[in-house]
Amino acid sequence: MQNIINFFLKNRFFFLFFVLLSFSLVLTIQSHNYHSSKFINSANWVSGGIYKAASSVSDYFGLKTYNIQLLEENRKLRTLLFSNQTSQSDTIPPDSLLLQGNSEYVVRTASVIKNSYKSPKNYITIDRGEQDGITQDMGVITSNGIVGIIDNTSAHYATVQSVLNTLTRINAQLKSTNHFGTLQWDGQSEKRLQLVDISRIAPVKEGDTVVTGGMSTIFPKGVPIGVIESYHLDISENYYIINVAMFNDMTNLGHVYVIENTNKEEILELEQSVNEQ
């Protein structure tokens, strides 16, 4: 017994080292799985507060770009509004998810206070949290296109799993036809995403637009993603692997929109009851 205690005392630093190392390795392995980096994330009041203070200074340098972005978005919306008025007569109003009050989707605004795009798993922090009605698995977009999916939330902040994250999978489709596939990232370039599992019978052309598909409850159908840059068949020669050049400049994000699907629970419940049968 004495020997065992002596052994532990002699090697106490090694045991401390070992315990701490296993703890950090557990955290690391957790972070490589979807939705499990629960405890160590920047959506807490210390890091969120520091990032917010820092971005309140650096935001001033981006004001000009933000204004141009807003102007461009207003132009698009105005065009939509005017072209709508002329053909108003008897048609149903188009799916104007940003304009309607009680639609299927609720849109909230948020500012990016921390952005990253260099590592294989990138997360963005925004200055809205649970108190503003933000919960996990909501979609995040800008006026140009998709940004990511809400991952962890605290009272005032939330982290967004960026599309530039090798864990992210988003349902996407070609704009011209309804052929759908999965959008993911290979970790190489922050300008390019990969669209896989598009059937080879789909008419794929360089320069075609890729938008989100309506198959997930996260993004509404038709949010722009990017244009097809190049494509080739995968090893099985049945599916295309398509490189998509993003509309969004992920290195320069200022203000974003968070989209809540109000029918999400209903859809998930229905799907679950189908799966159980």
Added chain:
Amino acid sequence: MNNSVFSNSIRFIVLVLVQVLICNHISFLGFISPYIYILFILLYPLKDENRAVFLLLSFLIGLSVDIFSDSGGIHAAASLCIAYIRPVVLRFSFGSAYEYQTLKIRNTDLGQRAVYIGIVVLTHHLILFSLEIFSFTHLLLILEKTLLSGVFTLLLCLLLIPLFSVKNQ
């Protein structure tokens, strides 16, 4: 003693803030960024070194950087490892000066200092990028990132050490 606790706490906070607010945004040639928070581990006082406290503090500084950069536990693991092997590296690079406890890092000559920092930085970056990329198929990418970022960090550390020692004298 109190003075050393105080200056180490300040150093801890300043280095974490500089790392997450400035260095994490540097990406030279697209993917090379320095990790200068390990200066805390490099410069931790040799004399009144309580090894358990030192290991815990190194773990904590890594964990703080992890919390800010949403990276799981990779910085914590890497800084803990270099804190654990630091005595070995010190003995290897400074020899008898370390054995007799007369060593002061700011008084050593540049060659020995570069060897010490170089070994620590490369070990840290190798563990960091292995855990970050987490796949053996990208072994070359890991080595490339380790080497290029390592050189960048090493240069920055050599430049910054005089800055820290002025404050302590």
